[in-house]
Amino acid sequence: MPHGSSLERLRETNRRAITTLLAADGPMSRADLVRGTGLSRTTVSSLVGDLIASGHVVETTDRGRPHKGGSGRPPLLVALTVPAGVVAGVDVGHGHVRVAVADRRGGALAERTDGIDVDPDGAATLDHAARMVREVSDAAGVPADDLRAVGMCVPAPLDRRSARLGTGILPGWRELSPAEELHRRLGVPVFADNDANLGALAEVGHGAAKGSTDVIYVKVASGLGAGIVLGGRLHRGTTGIAGELGHVQVVEDGQVCRCGNRGCLETLVSASRLMSVLQPAYDGELSVERALALEEDGDAGVRRVFSDAGLAIGRALADLCNSLNPEVLVVGGSLGASPSLRDAIRSAVDRYAQPDTAAALRVVAGQLGKRAPVVGAVSLANARVGV
Amino acid sequence: MPHGSSLERLRETNRRAITTLLAADGPMSRADLVRGTGLSRTTVSSLVGDLIASGHVVETTDRGRPHKGGSGRPPLLVALTVPAGVVAGVDVGHGHVRVAVADRRGGALAERTDGIDVDPDGAATLDHAARMVREVSDAAGVPADDLRAVGMCVPAPLDRRSARLGTGILPGWRELSPAEELHRRLGVPVFADNDANLGALAEVGHGAAKGSTDVIYVKVASGLGAGIVLGGRLHRGTTGIAGELGHVQVVEDGQVCRCGNRGCLETLVSASRLMSVLQPAYDGELSVERALALEEDGDAGVRRVFSDAGLAIGRALADLCNSLNPEVLVVGGSLGASPSLRDAIRSAVDRYAQPDTAAALRVVAGQLGKRAPVVGAVSLANARVGV
DNA sequence: GCTTTTTGTGCGGGACCCGGACAAACCGGC
DNA sequence: GCCGGTTTGTCCGGGTCCCGCACAAAAAGC
Secondary structure, X not given: OOOOOHHHHHHHHHHHHHHHHHHXXXXXXXXXXXXXXXXXXXXXXXXXXXXXXXOOEEEOOOOOOOOOOOOOOOOOEEEEOOOOOEEEEEEEEOOEEEEEEEEOOOOEEEEEXXXXXXXXXXXXHHHHHHHHHHHHHHHOOOOHHHEEEEXXXXXXXXXXXXXXXXXXXXXXXXXXXXXXXXXXXXXXXXXXEEHHHHHHHHHHHHOOOOOOOOEEEEEEOOOXXXXXXXXXXXXXXXXXXXXOHHHOXXXXXXXXXXXXXXXXXXXXXXXXXXXXXXXXXXXXOOXXXXXXXXXXXXXXXXXXXXHHHHHHHHHHHHHHHHHHOOOEEEEEOHXXXXXXXXXXXXXXXXXXXXXXXXXXXXXXXXXOHHHXXXXXXXXXXXXXXXX | OOOOOHHHXXXXXXXXXXXXXHHHHOOEEHHHHHHHHOOOHHHHHHHHHHHHHXXXXXXXXXXXXXXXXXXXXXXXXXXXXXOOOEEEEEEEEOOEXXXXXXXXXXXXXXXXXXXXXXXXXXXXXXXXXXXXXXXHHHHOOOOHHHEEXXXXXXXXXXXXXXXXXXXXXXXXXXXXXXXXXXXXHHOOOEEEEEHHHHHHHHHHHHOOOOOOOOEEEEEEOOOEEEEEEEOOXXXXXXXXXXXXXXXXXXXXXXXXXXXXXXXXXXXXXXXXXXXXXXXXXXXXXXXXXXXXXXXXXXXXXXXXXXXXXXXXXXXXXXXXXXXXXXXXXXXXXXXXXXXXXXXXXXHHHHHHOOHHHHHXXXXXXXXXXXXHHHHHHHHHHHHXXXX
């Protein structure tokens, strides 16, 4: 990586200073860039010239306001160009595959969701996902060779070293490296991570926690997982399996969990568990969507069950917040849409965490809903793809 | 901070590359520096010349081996000089004040511990600490104006924004900013942090977790606290009160804790609590030291009580490890010396954490014992003091 | 129209880094 | 003991990069 002379790297560094400033604060004049970078006018002019020549930046036609209220030559604004090519996000969840194609700034171009059972056969699912990427690109009018990278969401922890799925969660995927397999099918770099981490990436980048640096994203759905962002960076842990909030033991001699332990939090609050607790009281099959609608209509049973689940989750999160003292807690996943659940999490945190810690914490609902994983996958692809 | 031209900063960056390489791998030849930095021989020579002129580096007299087994001109080794001046570490604990004076590389010069009751009066304690710093410096033969900075350990969480102590723990220190107060008394920069964070810094820098990047340091003593190092950096949290492991609630309707909640882990496993549980079975006053000696002699009661405490702590740590997936867990504090307690923590983690997480974790005893906070305070001072 | 103000661009100078040439210091073989 | 081989460190010329200054361009205000 560190090739080229030190002087070239200096110029590269200064170019990056300009592009990151433009990415953060939008189009601005060269004079603004001078103030932002501390470089001289001459240097900025020269660097911007390079960037225009290489196509990374364009001069916009509309000139900005001639400085606020002042006289003087009106500035020429420069703006980042959207790099050529597209990326795709692939969300492999329990019961569906969702694919989004987006430009290199994360702007969505097309998206499609197929409901299929992904658990039994990893290879067939990846075949399907690869086909979807090609078809969705096609539908968006994107030439086949414009695809630059793919981000991928897998519904289970990934071991960082082997890039394989953890044992015991998805039997049909054992010993499979999803990123490598999809790369073989599509011929572009593929980066994989789990749903909670990508949800965190999405909400921090484009959702409820935009701009915060210490964030816990908790996904409450068929499973329970956390994505932990500290100092602005996703914390994956030594072996890449950080965030396993669902497998905190809360009942000493509780149900056996799919992970092998017993009494895990996930056995109490997974979507399927909550639905089966509620089912006997209702006619017809009770889906999560229907339960959320009932909750909104004031159904006491649903509210009670969701609230109890929130208390259990909030109890575990309070301990984690005591240790990490985060700024924002984003509640996502299908059940994150439930106000009862979120309110219960908030009160459990207030009750069980240190007062100062609880006071510093904001608890908010995820803004991206079901799309969070695929948005995070697109973010991951865009973050990792080179220039 | 970013003053001077971009070109000057480039040279500064390259100088730093050399000094950090020397700091990490010890004395080496200019040719080694060329290989390590990727800069040209000419440039390295020039930079080393600057560093020698400015006194940051010296040419050692003993020439290194003339390349291993090869012929050729033997290299001239260059080494970092220890910067002029000293720093002090101040550890204010329950019942003692410990002061260490060290050189700018962390090498201890002198140390002293006074047993005093620090709780009732913060101002008087800081007077005493300032006097100790002057006296210990004097005993080490250090001129008074050689002191460059002080690191300070306070036995309670510090609010990052106000630099004041959290409410309710130390009544005699309320509304006091310890760093500012000690700065006023000594006239040099003072940096304060709590005992768990500084213990973590010490063990990661000079102790049991040297070289690891994801570390949890747990201090088991009169209180229970954790210092969390992630990605090689100490995680302090949004308001600086991360690591409050002692105030995880473990008994729903337990004892009221000094923090205001009830059933906190600390009410079960603090040193004083364990001693009062053990006391009735023994003649004479039972100190922690005596209990540790009894444990070593095979006393079943002490072993059982320490082991039970370890199980409770390990239970809480297992949850945290599930979320953070760290590499090393360092057990420090006065009770960290107990093998029964450490073994119990290990088995609780194995039992309650995810198998993959537990397998990736090393549980080790702290190497610095009671000196950990003061060593960490010295590290903090040396890390923060400028050139 | 003229001044003032702000923006953007050439030009010369200086700082920095690199490649190649050269001296120094040691080893091994004859 | 001498000579080639090897590695290390320094000197020199050239090229790249950034900065300060001067100057042109484009408005607003008198």
